[in-house]
Amino acid sequence: MPTESKILEENLLYIDALSLALRDEMREDPTVMLMGQDIAGHGGAFKITRDFLEEFGDRRVRNTPIAESGTVGIATGAAILGQRPVIEMQFADFITCGFNQLVNVAAKMYWRTECSVPLVIRMPGGGGMGAGAFHSQNIESWFLHSPGLKVVAPAFSDDAYRLLRSAIKDPNPVIYFEHKFLYRRERSDLQEMQIPDRIEGEANVRREGHHLTSISWGWMTHRALEAAEVMEKEGIEIEVIDLPVLSPLDLSGIFKSIEKTEHAAIIHEATRTAGFGAELAARISDEAIWNLDGPIRRMTYPDSPSPFHKGLEAARIPSVDVICDGWREVLA
Amino acid sequence: MPTESKILEENLLYIDALSLALRDEMREDPTVMLMGQDIAGHGGAFKITRDFLEEFGDRRVRNTPIAESGTVGIATGAAILGQRPVIEMQFADFITCGFNQLVNVAAKMYWRTECSVPLVIRMPGGGGMGAGAFHSQNIESWFLHSPGLKVVAPAFSDDAYRLLRSAIKDPNPVIYFEHKFLYRRERSDLQEMQIPDRIEGEANVRREGHHLTSISWGWMTHRALEAAEVMEKEGIEIEVIDLPVLSPLDLSGIFKSIEKTEHAAIIHEATRTAGFGAELAARISDEAIWNLDGPIRRMTYPDSPSPFHKGLEAARIPSVDVICDGWREVLA
């Protein structure tokens, strides 16, 4: 029984969903503060915080020096003592410079001390634009292997809005992957909704089907949906499941889907070995193996850096063709 | 037809194998140099380079300031221009402070520039000694998800010796995990051997069996061997496969074993989610699923930091009991 819900924004661009979520949280909670390179006067490399300086002032919207480790550390200290900092990495790739602060200080703080660290790190990530080895990476797996961090990677504007607000409210450090390729390409309606104050596991069926369960997140969910259209013409119905939240992980929906489809495949843009697809395959091959009637295949980036040349890059990112071929093999 | 080979060292301690390998390489190749905190006069936190300063001088055995990022970066530059630096992390955990240099500079250098980086980072890792959250971690998965790095984690003294020498000769950056718990507990004979000048994938059957294929590395291989003894009494024969080399990964032996046993389980000391066990399970569930007659189970550390208290820690590390139970469930 679908309830009627008000549409707040029609056709909201993914990038605008991020701005809106930040603005709404900052208006609601005076302890929310933003830190990042060039986010103040300039509004950030992607202009997501344009005009925030004017509205919220230079105490709450802070340009940082070029110092990712220092920034994450300072935000962690401030978070322990009552602030809710949201850091913008200029590109997700740069978090490697603040890796220690994140995985050792922020991630372990609650378990070690019972002091919570309500911190969000916004990570503009992903490829598809020929931006080369240091502006294209998909590095979620490092953080998924770092207990204490929550990790989200929304594919749709409405999820992006809701999850960013929930991430800010959550008492744990949340790594928020936003996909640059989707910034100005993905649009969806924003409906009136409840904003949970915790990030919980979710797996959303974005297309129903009974032949194969496809699992993906971020940009790759859009590729999966495209590929499912192609397969439909062959009479094959793919169930496309999107994982906007990677940690905590809720696989119950996926297991249910596999009961029906008996086939599973995972798509990710991250490099292959020890990518998060491996964890999903491992969980399925342990907990749902008796329901499977085919191998669990992963369609991923190969184990290499990202080329600057768009042709070389495109040859690496799972394409609709590669995805369809993978599915066909699983079903063969 | 086993050839007779000379025993060079009987009952060689794991920790002494490391010293010996370093010394032999330094004697053989004048471009090999050591860097690390307190490795010179003091011989390192574990005394692995005791007396090296005297033999090789302070140009080749360098105490570094407390600066992991700077050290990895300097070693990378020197490696590009003809040196073969071997860095000792005082504890594996501290590499997080040099993470960016490792995964972005050293790992990607060859692919980006065709300049090779013959660099070894020695990583005293692992738990079991109540050393707490920052001196016990098993972080191989981060580096296995970083294309360009090779990763080894020997469980036996002879492998430790051979692989350290090969790692130094290899033209790629090699992350060398040495397990602190094994330092003074593991002994094996060192036989005369060829030292390959490359790290290649290996999977060694350390115990034969036909009921289940067990995969592990480092300390956990010893636990697996102990557990296999227990199972033998129940009439169950476990094939224990040790992976001294995690990247490059050679799974052919494992697939062959699974053809025979039809059951597989993985044991690791690293935390569970997105640990390297996931990659192994994923590979098996894709490429060997038709040979399986049971779920692929992982016995691992839970997703939490390492407690200081030995009792709390012991409850987390896969014990012989936990391993046996896991195997029994897979076989049930």
Added chain:
Amino acid sequence: MLRELHAYMRLTREWDLRYEKMFKTGALSKWYSSVGNEATTVACGSAIEKGDALVSLHRDVGAILRHYVNIEELFPDIFPEKMSLVRQPLGGDSRDRLFRLACQMLGREHGFSRGHERSYHYNHMEPDHGLIHLGMISHLGSMIPVAAGAALSFQQQGLDRVSINFIGEGATSTGDFHEGLNIAAVWKLPFILVIENNHWAFSTPTSQQYACDNLASRALGYGIPGVEVDGNDPLAVLEVMQTAVKRARAGEGPTLVEAHLGRHRGHSEGDDSLNQVPSDELKGYLDNDPMDLIEARLLSSGVVSRAWLQEIKERSANLIMEVVDEAMAMPEPTPNTDRNTYAD
């Protein structure tokens, strides 16, 4: 004032001596001694107040004890008349804090981290008493930005509170030293970083750690005051710290303090790292033991008697023996008392 500083230094010294002994008998698996750091740490603890943040490392129990404990309350008969206190005590139960600190050292369930974390790797907060104490993680340098972040939270809230943090001279080589101090300077955070320069980092002498004449000179590169001080002289340290605190509370930003101390012990007990220290250098340190210096000063100024010094020493040792024994009798954590990885 000197008497007050002395009493806390004595308590700190006896604390360490007790654990050093336990290490020797095998009751403890590891100990990092703070012997020789007491003048600096106690003076630093004396410069902060309720609501300020203390962020400590492995040789800073002097600052912790000075901040946690009210010595007049512990020994009412020794300090019968009110001393002219350098600072107000926090309030709350001093002896209980001492007891819980002992439980923490011994990995007991009643320790601040409930056995999850080792020694000084814990946080302790008592909002009612304005006690804000963040302990260390092992990775050196990491706490500098975190401590600056505590200062940021004060700035955001418009409070005139300060955050102080310590660092060994070895750990000044870390990137976080630079990043943390630079951001703190640019943002004029109420933050004070105290370098405890004992001239050795594990086995590494300063000549292999840095090439500058003194570390206080690095302050120039951040546009903040940098002060060298004799870390064996608690009055000198206190004066420097009070100036820095005043500056911070006034919104003028951070100060870098370099306190020169002696290396009295090995890096950790039972290792042989002290062998690296040339014997005449070591002798120089031992001859300038801050405990001896302050007692000589007290005696020569005639404020106290040798017997009084002896008494407070014994009383301190006994009190610590007591709380340690009590802690030893407390239960160890069990998997049942284990904790979640995530806050919920």
Added chain:
Amino acid sequence: MLRELHAYMRLTREWDLRYEKMFKTGALSKWYSSVGNEATTVACGSAIEKGDALVSLHRDVGAILRHYVNIEELFPDIFPEKMSLVRQPLGGDSRDRLFRLACQMLGREHGFSRGHERSYHYNHMEPDHGLIHLGMISHLGSMIPVAAGAALSFQQQGLDRVSINFIGEGATSTGDFHEGLNIAAVWKLPFILVIENNHWAFSTPTSQQYACDNLASRALGYGIPGVEVDGNDPLAVLEVMQTAVKRARAGEGPTLVEAHLGRHRGHSEGDDSLNQVPSDELKGYLDNDPMDLIEARLLSSGVVSRAWLQEIKERSANLIMEVVDEAMAMPEPTPNTDRNTYAD
């Protein structure tokens, strides 16, 4: 000497102008301009020799061109008589290097990275000519330790070679600046770090980047010389660099140079980051264009005529147009030309 410096500065300027134009027509997706940095970078390139290591960032094509190319060989009719050269050219084929550099910029297969990497993110080695050039990775600060490592390799081999590296003033805030420079100082590595201080990092002014009076003052904290210099004056920069190089070759360790430059362009072409620069500040930079300054100097000293300046400008522009056109006609990489992740 001034004529020589000028010629390379002109080549550098025309290089940038060409790509800026291509960016505007959409032929290029991104461009970081080095307009305004030429005096500093060309002077730095003039201070090194065969066998030295050049480690460059995103605005250092002046140093690259100065190091790669022999201007007398490129324009034999303009430079008919031998100039009194500041340094010997490397030898090898200058024009081919220029062509390959253009291929690199355009992601062509003949580029130094064969299309794998963008713009100045490449290494180029010609062992026969003693050419050692390490390009940047994006992560700012990261190349400082790497460049110091190149210097370490010289020290290990007993060579009197030096390694020079550049850094923007913004990236001096990174931990690697500190760690790299400190280790280099302690080990007395033959290393020179040149800060190109254009007073802006993307949109961030120095007041939000550091609080010290000048960055050269940080040298004190490393125990090395730190020199501020007018980065628009190539002779001044050259002199500072020659002193630093001599010092490094003599085994006396690193030097930190801070060259003050103007911000002439946006952070990258087509962004609006120049809006953040106050207009009078911007005017000051444009009025002190190092290209104008050196030409005025050449004219006033009577060494060259306005026509000569015009001719070398046109010849430079034409040459660059030529190599860029040739590069544009070259094949793009295909998956077949792709490269392995590991060396074997």
